[in-house]
Amino acid sequence: MKNLALLVVACFVLWSCESDEETLPEGVLPQEQMVGIIVDLHIAEAKLNEVKGAIEDRMLIFNAYANEIYEQHDTDSLQYKNSHDYYMQRLAIMKGIYQQVSDSLKVLRDSAAQTRQKPIIKKPDNQAKAKS
Numbered sequence: 001m002k003n004l005a006l007l008v009v010a011c012f013v014l015w016s017c018e019s020d021e022e023t024l025p026e027g028v029l030p031q032e033q034m035v036g037i038i039v040d041l042h043i044a045e046a047k048l049n050e051v052k053g054a055i056e057d058r059m060l061i062f063n064a065y066a067n068e069i070y071e072q073h074d075t076d077s078l079q080y081k082n083s084h085d086y087y088m089q090r091l092a093i094m095k096g097i098y099q100q101v102s103d104s105l106k107v108l109r110d111s112a113a114q115t116r117q118k119p120i121i122k123k124p125d126n127q128a129k130a131k132s
Contacts, residue, residue, distance in 0.1 A: 029083040031093065033073060035100045037080060040069040042105060 024030065029037070044065035048058050070076050087094040 025086070027079055027082060028086045029075060029079060031087075031097055031100075033075070034080075034083055034087065034097050035104065037069060037073050037075070038097070038101045039104045039108075040072070041066060042101065043108075044069065 044062060047065075048062050051058055051061065066077065070080060087097060
């Protein structure tokens with residue numbers, strides 16, 4: 001009897017430690033895919049901040065960008081919204097998603113800043129001039 005009780009306790013401990021990750025319900029996008037979509041949506045939104053015009057026109061442009069982004073990520077607005085709602089009910093997970101989004105956007109920003117600092121046309125060095 002003691003062996004059976006010990007076995008039950010051991011199974012329970014192993015089962016509870018099995019995985020911290022929750023199995024996603026059908027139709028919920030994985031966290032990595034959510035990160036990619038949110039990064040792209042933020043970039044689209046930033047581009048639109050540079051566009052002048054009526055808010056309604058900018059919203060139409062954003063919606064076109066968003067639909068293209070969803071298509072690139074093999075999803076649609078409904079699945080994205082449902083996934084967003086799912087993760088918003090699990091704020092610790094959503095916080096992690098947005099930390100990855102923030103990190104990704106910083107890398108992109110820094111990369112763009114470095115690209116802008118590099119000269120487009122290289123000046124010939126003195127050795128090249130001397131050979132001419």
